[in-house]
Amino acid sequence: MSTDAAVHPDTHIPGHGYENLRAFSSGKFAMWLFLASDLMGFMGLIGAYMVLRISSANWFDPAYDPAFGINLTAFMTFLLIVSSVTMVKALSAIQRGDQKGLTRFLGLTILGGLTFLSLQVYEWQHFIHGIHDLLAASPLADATNVGKTGFQQTFFTLTGFHGLHVLTGVIYLSCIWVRAKRGGYTKENHSPVELVGLFWHFVDLVWIVLFTILYLF
Amino acid sequence: MTTEATPTSEAVTPEAHENHDKLYYKIFAWLTFWTLLELGWAEWFSDSAAVLMIGLSCMAAIKASMVGLYYMHLKWEAKPLWFVIAFPLVLCIIMIVGLLPDAAGYWR
Numbered sequence: 001m002s003t004d005a006a007v008h009p010d011t012h013i014p015g016h017g018y019e020n021l022r023a024f025s026s027g028k029f030a031m032w033l034f035l036a037s038d039l040m041g042f043m044g045l046i047g048a049y050m051v052l053r054i055s056s057a058n059w060f061d062p063a064y065d066p067a068f069g070i071n072l073t074a075f076m077t078f079l080l081i082v083s084s085v086t087m088v089k090a091l092s093a094i095q096r097g098d099q100k101g102l103t104r105f106l107g108l109t110i111l112g113g114l115t116f117l118s119l120q121v122y123e124w125q126h127f128i129h130g131i132h133d134l135l136a137a138s139p140l141a142d143a144t145n146v147g148k149t150g151f152q153q154t155f156f157t158l159t160g161f162h163g164l165h166v167l168t169g170v171i172y173l174s175c176i177w178v179r180a181k182r183g184g185y186t187k188e189n190h191s192p193v194e195l196v197g198l199f200w201h202f203v204d205l206v207w208i209v210l211f212t213i214l215y216l217f
Numbered sequence: 218m219t220t221e222a223t224p225t226s227e228a229v230t231p232e233a234h235e236n237h238d239k240l241y242y243k244i245f246a247w248l249t250f251w252t253l254l255e256l257g258w259a260e261w262f263s264d265s266a267a268v269l270m271i272g273l274s275c276m277a278a279i280k281a282s283m284v285g286l287y288y289m290h291l292k293w294e295a296k297p298l299w300f301v302i303a304f305p306l307v308l309c310i311i312m313i314v315g316l317l318p319d320a321a322g323y324w325r
Contacts, residue, residue: 024295032298036305043309051319070256077252084288085245092238198289205284212277216259217270 031195035202038165042206045161046213049154056150066130070215076119077211083112084204087197097187099180106177106193109200113170120163124156158210165203172196244287251280 053059086108093101131152176196179185185193255276262269286292291302 024298029298029301032301036301040305040308043305043312047312047316050313051316054319070259074252074256078249081245081248081252084284085241088241088288089238092241201284201288204288205281208280208284209277212255212273216255216273 025191027191027195028198031198035198038202039206042161042209045154045158046209049158049213052150052154060151061149062134066127066134072119072123073211073215076116076123077207079112079116079119080204080207083109083116084201086112087200091190091193091197094180094185094190094193095187099183099185102185102190102193103177103180106173106180110170110173110177113166113173113200117163117166117170120159120166124159127155155214158214162203162206162210165206169196169200169203172199240287244283248280248283251276251283 086105090102090105090109093099093105173196176192180193255273258272258276259269262272285302291299
């Protein structure tokens with residue numbers, strides 16, 4: 001049995017109660033603060049989605065909203081989960097001092113993110129074409145209503161905002177990968193890898209929630 | 218107060234890393250399982266809105282917690298960091314609770 005003070009002897013300031021504050025870096029603290037604020041941004045959008053959905057008498061209008069299969073998005077979810085595993089493996093590799101493992105797993109994570117983005121572009125294209133096909137097939141459908149149903153607005157806003165995060169994550173990961181390739185990280189100095197990992201897992205975590213409320217409810 | 222070896226600590230042994238790698242795969246298997254169960258749940262209970270929403274919300278919460286605790290290493294982080302995360306979560310819960318009267322109004 002040990003105490004916190006025994007684990008971090010240099011951080012003990014008797015009577016001040018700050019023993020744990022130096023147990024994490026300022027970079028990690030800043031990243032968590034950013035993720036916390038980002039989470040509130042997503043929750044604002046999800047809250048708006050809830051109210052719009054509940055207040056809409058005809059949420060999903062077959063005259064304007066094309067049906068889409070769940071298999072593709074289930075695969076996209078699986079892909080993000082796999083990329084989270086490759087991300088923790090990348091961190092685990094550099095913690096052992098394995099620089100090749102770091103670049104390999106970071107590369108796989110980037111590949112996962114790019115595939116996710118490509119599939120999202122495909123899904124958007126498919127959805128937009130579906131809307132136009134429905135309009136062409138139905139003389140009663142009003143073309144001015146395209147993009148104005150609650151489902152379409154929230155679908156494109158929520159998946160678009162998340163997609164921007166995935167794109168940011170891929171760019172961020174690519175910067176880390178370039179530095180990793182040059183041997184910029186070691187067993188003792190790999191804090192940026194940990195920080196990019198936090199961001200990437202957050203992107204995965206948000207998708208888990210979006211997948212449920214957008215595609216399964 | 219007991220402490221566990223953290224996967225982010227510099228003093229972690231190779232054995233501990235191996236154990237965490239196993240844990241990461243275990244969490245991956247659980248996340249896949251919950252995702253498949255969600256798909257099945259959405260299919261089985263598509264006619265029962267309440268069962269569908271409660272079940273799916275619980276499963277999404279479990280999956281999100283697993284990612285946060287194990288992949289984002291919150292399980293091993295220092296307690297002050299938890300407050301950084303707890304604060305917006307409380308605000309989010311307040312917002313959702315605040316929106317409930319709107320929902321109740323529309324359902325009536």
